[in-house]
Amino acid sequence: MEPIRSHDALFRFVFGEPEQMAELLQGCLPPSLVGAIRWPTLCRLPDTFVDRVLGTRRGDLIFAAEIGDETVLMQVLTEHKAEVDRFTALQLTGYSVRLLEAWRQEHAGARQLPAVLTFVLYHGEVPWDAPTSVHELVEVRGVDASVAAELGARQLRQPFYLLDLSRVDEGTMGALWDAAVTGLVLRFLQFLRGVPLVEALATIERWRSLVVRVLKHPRGRDVLAALCSWYLGRDPEDPTTLRTVMNKIEDEDLPMRSMLDLVLEMGEERGREKAELRGMRELLRSQLQARFGPLPERGSELLAAADAATLHCWSLRVLTAHELAEVFAGGTS
Secondary structure (H helix, E strand, C coil), rough: CCCCCCHHHHHHHHCCCCHHHHHHHHHHCCHHHHHEEEEEEEEEHHHHHHHHHHHHCCCEEEEEECCCEEEEEEEEEECCEEEEECCHHHHHHHHHHHHHHHHHHHHHCCCEEEEEEEEEECCCCCCCCCCCCCHHCCCCCCCCHHHHHHHHCCCCCCCEEEEEECCCHHHHHHHHHCHHHHHHHHHHHHHHCCCCCHHHHHHHHHCHHHHHHHHCCCCHHHHHHHHHHHHHHHCCCHHHHHHHHHHHHCCHHHHHHHHHHHHHHHHHHHHHHHHHHHHHHHHHHHHHHHHHCCCCEEEHHHHHHHCCCHHHHHHHHCCCCCCHHHCHHHHHH
């Protein structure tokens, strides 16, 4: 599988499957809806349909299910903004309108529209405090109360269900999502975002029993690979490290190993590789300064950005170069 680096890609990979989407929604929709939706009928609509509705928003998914004999359309949208977007409700209402227009085109003879449920998963740094319906954005102050009521009653209402992970602690998360895959993914999204590797290791150790349950799931190995890829993909210093890790996960019999041990090994490998690169840079810096004198600022920048192959190439050039520019000329060729 390809490395997963973004929140959107991770969300689509995991929750693009009806089983995991059902688990997610069952943990946060009202009990009356959870009991009414015929979950075995839940299916993801084709991306070609989604693209017509949402354009380039590739992190979002649209599902359909049955309630009784009728169809309900579900927009499942993800927001990953560092700051809460006050006008999200307006944005999502526009999506809902386009969704219904697209549905009507495919059901030209229908005289009624399907119900639409919009669900937003938010896992930002601060709690969500923006309106969840367009009518809450409409300004009606400064007029008579009866006029304000008349105006307010005729404004757009397309409220969305909000899962604000910033307000959910681990205990509540465990109670709402007992399913292993969904529970572990939500924990990664909320509690490991931006966390240093050492701290992440200690946190994953506490989740060991949950990890074991994930490994027993048919998608468990792929989900763990996606989670590790997402977590490690935030560090752009050495992209080859991520590819090495992904190859390990794909090639090895992961169920025979502890995920904690695997992530620890990832961290150790990353540390060794960075130490080796630092050593190569310092050695080459010493060679350059001994041969050509103090290194200019541009030379230091090139050293800091070079990978192992480039540093090796430059270290060979030092032996024959007559001036510093010859060492850095032409990249690694």
